[in-house]
Amino acid sequence: MNKTLLILQILCLSIFNNFAQVLNGPLVRGNAPAFTAESTSGKIHFPDDYFAKWTILFFHPADFTPVCTSEILSLAGAQEEFKKLNTKLVVLSTDGLNSHIEWVKSMETIDYKGQGLVKIAFPLVSDGDLNISRKYGVLQSDTGRKDIRAVFFIDPENQIRAMFYYPNSVGRNIEEIKRTLIALQTEDEYNVLTPANWNPGDDVLIHSPSSIAESEKLKSKASDKLYQLSWYMWFKKLKR
Numbered sequence: 001m002n003k004t005l006l007i008l009q010i011l012c013l014s015i016f017n018n019f020a021q022v023l024n025g026p027l028v029r030g031n032a033p034a035f036t037a038e039s040t041s042g043k044i045h046f047p048d049d050y051f052a053k054w055t056i057l058f059f060h061p062a063d064f065t066p067v068c069t070s071e072i073l074s075l076a077g078a079q080e081e082f083k084k085l086n087t088k089l090v091v092l093s094t095d096g097l098n099s100h101i102e103w104v105k106s107m108e109t110i111d112y113k114g115q116g117l118v119k120i121a122f123p124l125v126s127d128g129d130l131n132i133s134r135k136y137g138v139l140q141s142d143t144g145r146k147d148i149r150a151v152f153f154i155d156p157e158n159q160i161r162a163m164f165y166y167p168n169s170v171g172r173n174i175e176e177i178k179r180t181l182i183a184l185q186t187e188d189e190y191n192v193l194t195p196a197n198w199n200p201g202d203d204v205l206i207h208s209p210s211s212i213a214e215s216e217k218l219k220s221k222a223s224d225k226l227y228q229l230s231w232y233m234w235f236k237k238l239k240r
Contacts, residue, residue, distance in 0.1 A: 032057075032154045033135035037092075039123035040100050044090070047158045054087040054181065055154040058172075059138045059147040063095045063103040067149075067171045073112035074174045076120045085181060086156075089122035093147055094133060100124040151177060153184060190238055203235045 032055075036045050047055070058075065060068045075089060082089055093100075104120050111117055125132070127147075133139045138150045149166040161184050166172055183194040186204065193205040206226075209215040215231035222228065225237040 030160050032152065032158050032160050033132075035132045035135065037125045037127060037132060038097050039090075039125040040097070040104055040120075041123035044123060044125060046090070047154070050088050050154075052086075052156050054085065054156060054185070056082070056087060056089055056177065056181065057136070057150075057152040057154065058089065058091045059133070059136070059150040059152075060091065060093050061140070061146045061149060061168055062093060063099045064106070067169065068093075069103075069107060069110070070112065071171050071174075072120065072124075073107055073110060073115075073118065074171075075122070076107075076118040077112070077115040078174050078178065079118075079121055081178065082181075085178075085185065087181060090125060091122060092125040092127055092132060094127050094130060094145055096128055097126040100126055153181060155184070155188070186238075192236070192238070195235075203237050206234045206236055208232045209234070 032047060034046060034048075036043065038044075058071070060071065062068060072091060075091070079089060095103075104124060108117060108119060127133050130139065130145065133147050136150070136152065138147045140146045140148050149168060149170070149172065151162075151164040151166075151172065152160055153162040155161050162180055164172070164177070164180075179199060182200050183198060186192065186194060186200075190204065191207075193207065195202075195205050198204070209218060209232065212231050215228070215234075218226070218228070218234060226234065227236075228234045
């Protein structure tokens with residue numbers, strides 16, 4: 001009887017831990033979980049293979065589906081731009097490796113929105129055992145075997161800096177993903193903030209003064225390159 005009870009307790013604990021992994025993905029600014037997996041580019045060791053690079057992880061629900069196909073082709077069309085931004089792209093799903101390989105072959109025959117045929121240079125990772133999906137908390141609750149449409153921005157220090165989640169029916173905006181990446185890189189380089197609807201080249205925000213008195217000191221430095229809309233809201237132009 002005691003042995004049976006112990007087994008049940010262990011089983012319940014295991015189920016709880018797996019359920020918690022599904023519900024609780026890593027927090028922003030947390031360490032990105034490490035993983036090793038097979039991909040269309042061979043075996044991947046993350047983050048070791050991505051030293052000193054930004055990495056964007058794209059989880060998607062399933063291969064050979066229309067929304068996912070449009071996303072991967074759009075991503076492939078912008079892959080050189082991400083390369084210039086010192087960023088590696090990694091696509092992941094719970095589909096098998098053979099499925100990924102055949103899907104890539106198919107996509108490379110499609111001219112999406114007139115961008116021409118593109119070679120997909122980034123890896124598609126197979127997470128058939130759900131290990132990576134559980135670590136990142138991206139399994140769909142209704143199926144338990146497919147990933148949600150998720151994006152993770154990971155900096156060169158292996159810190160998760162931002163996360164996006166989309167419904168199955170809505171494709172991701174690659175330009176918005178690129179804009180967010182550039183905003184994060186701008187923050188790191190200049191110690192600034194980016195306001196709503198910011199685009200590269202726009203004025204940025206500086207950190208709010210801690211008091212009105214500190215704001216008054218800033219006024220003495222005000223110019224066409226440093227200006228305020230309120231005592232707590234200061235903009236500056238970046239030197240490029």
